[in-house]
Amino acid sequence: MGYVGFLLTWVPFFRRKLFEPFKPSLLADAGLDNFHDESYFPESQVKVPVSGDILPVTAALPKIHGQIILEGDSGLGKSMFLRHLLTNSQRIIVYLPAQKCHKGVIEAVQDKLHGQAQDANFLKNLIYSGAIDICIDGLNEVTADTRAKICQFVESYFRGNIIMTTQPLEWTPPSTAKTYELKPLEQTQIQEFLLSRQPLLPKDAKIQGADYTQACTNYLTEVLKDQQAQEELDAVRRILSNPMDLNVVALMLSQGKHPNLFRLQEQQYNLIAAEYLKEWNQEFPLKKFATAVYEMRLQDKQALPADEFYQVVKSLEDEKYKMVVSRQWQDEKGEPKQEWYFRHDKIMDFFLVHNFLGESDEAEGLLVDRMGDPRFRGVYFLLASLLPLDAAKELREKLIQYAADTKDNTVSNTFVQLLRTR
Numbered sequence: 001m002g003y004v005g006f007l008l009t010w011v012p013f014f015r016r017k018l019f020e021p022f023k024p025s026l027l028a029d030a031g032l033d034n035f036h037d038e039s040y041f042p043e044s045q046v047k048v049p050v051s052g053d054i055l056p057v058t059a060a061l062p063k064i065h066g067q068i069i070l071e072g073d074s075g076l077g078k079s080m081f082l083r084h085l086l087t088n089s090q091r092i093i094v095y096l097p098a099q100k101c102h103k104g105v106i107e108a109v110q111d112k113l114h115g116q117a118q119d120a121n122f123l124k125n126l127i128y129s130g131a132i133d134i135c136i137d138g139l140n141e142v143t144a145d146t147r148a149k150i151c152q153f154v155e156s157y158f159r160g161n162i163i164m165t166t167q168p169l170e171w172t173p174p175s176t177a178k179t180y181e182l183k184p185l186e187q188t189q190i191q192e193f194l195l196s197r198q199p200l201l202p203k204d205a206k207i208q209g210a211d212y213t214q215a216c217t218n219y220l221t222e223v224l225k226d227q228q229a230q231e232e233l234d235a236v237r238r239i240l241s242n243p244m245d246l247n248v249v250a251l252m253l254s255q256g257k258h259p260n261l262f263r264l265q266e267q268q269y270n271l272i273a274a275e276y277l278k279e280w281n282q283e284f285p286l287k288k289f290a291t292a293v294y295e296m297r298l299q300d301k302q303a304l305p306a307d308e309f310y311q312v313v314k315s316l317e318d319e320k321y322k323m324v325v326s327r328q329w330q331d332e333k334g335e336p337k338q339e340w341y342f343r344h345d346k347i348m349d350f351f352l353v354h355n356f357l358g359e360s361d362e363a364e365g366l367l368v369d370r371m372g373d374p375r376f377r378g379v380y381f382l383l384a385s386l387l388p389l390d391a392a393k394e395l396r397e398k399l400i401q402y403a404a405d406t407k408d409n410t411v412s413n414t415f416v417q418l419l420r421t422r
Helices: 003-010 012-026 078-088 105-110 120-128 144-156 187-196 209-223 230-240 243-254 261-280 286-298 310-316 345-355 361-369 374-386 389-406 412-420
Strands: 045-047 054-056 067-071 093-097 133-137 162-166 178-182 324-330 336-342
Touching: 012 093, 067 078, 078 093, 078 133, 078 162, 093 105, 105 120, 105 133, 105 144, 144 162, 187 209, 187 230, 187 243, 209 230, 209 243, 230 243, 230 261, 243 261, 261 310, 261 345, 261 374, 286 345, 336 345, 345 361, 345 374, 361 389, 374 389, 374 412, 389 412
Parallel strands: 067 162, 067 178, 093 133, 133 162
Antiparallel strands: 045 054, 045 178, 324 336
C-alpha cells in the first residue's frame, strides 16, 4: 500500500531506527573520534545575513535549519563548528567532504548506506522533507564542476536542511542559501582562547597551570605592544585572531618555546625535523613528502600515503605537534583499518608550498598554473612570507594582473596585505 516509505519519511522514530546502523558511516568523514567538544570555542562570532548583526555562531546557528553557507578564512573554525553541531544534534545528519560529491550529493550519501536506506527516491524524499540534514565541508577545495553539482543539488532541494562551508572565493552560491560570515576573534577573545586550550595541552607539557597562564599573558603583552609599526601590529593581530594559529601558539608556549607568528608552521616543522633526525637517524624527507602531498591534493585525496611515509606520519602525529590525526575503523570483513589525515588545511599548505619554492622551471610554472585553483589558495598566502622579497613582489604583480583579467581578487587582496608587512 506504500505506507512503509511514508512512515519512514515522516515518522522520526522509524527513521532513526532505519539509520541507526549507518550512523558511524554517515559521520565517519567528520573525524569525531579526534574531536572533543570542550575543545570547541563557542564564542566565535558570525555576521548574520540581512540584519548584519554580529552574534556568537552557536547562537546564530543552534541547528541546521534551511540552507546555510558558512564562509570564513582558513583556520577560523568552520569545520570545528560543524563537528560541534554533529556532536550535539539528535537528528540524522550526513557529513560529506566536498571532494566526495564529485559524482553528485545523492551519490555521495548512497555510498555510505545499504539496502532500503540507499534507495535514491527514498533519500530524495527524506532530504526534500527536511528529515535528514546534510553538511558539506570545504567547497573551496573542489573543482568548479563539483561546486556546480553541489549548487544544483541545493537549489533542487530548497526545503532541505543543508549547511555548507567555504573559504571566500569567486563563485555564484545557491540562490536558496543564506551566507553567514565567520569573523576572526576579537582582541578581547585572544587571551580567553589561549587559556581555554590548557585542558587540551599534552600531558607532558613543560609549561602548565599558573605558569602557562603567565606565559600567555607575557607573550601577548610582548607581541601586542604599541611600540611597533602599525602595519606590523595589524599583521600580528590578524594572525592572533585566527583560532588555528592560536592553537599552534598554545602548543609552542606549553613547550617553553617563543612562537614566531610570521613563521608558525615552519617553526613547528623545524622542531619535528630535529626530533625526526634524532629518532630515525636520518633527515626528514621534506621534498619527497611535499611532492607526494601535491599529488594527493591534485587527486582530491585526503588520506596520507602512510605506507610510503610511515615514519614521517608517526612523527607528525606526535602529541606535542598534532599535525596529523588518525581514523580507525573496521572494513566489511571485520579487519582493522587506519588512515592518517592532516589536522588542518593550513598544515597541508605548509608542505604543498615547498613544491612552489626554488628557481626550477617546474616551481616557476606552478606559480602561474595554480593561481586560479582554490585548492592552493593558502599556498599563495604562505608564498607572501617565504619567497625572496623580489620574487614575492613579482608574484604580487602577476596575481594583480590575474585578478584584473578574471575579476577574482580573493587571493590577490590578501597576498598584497601579507606582503606589505615585509
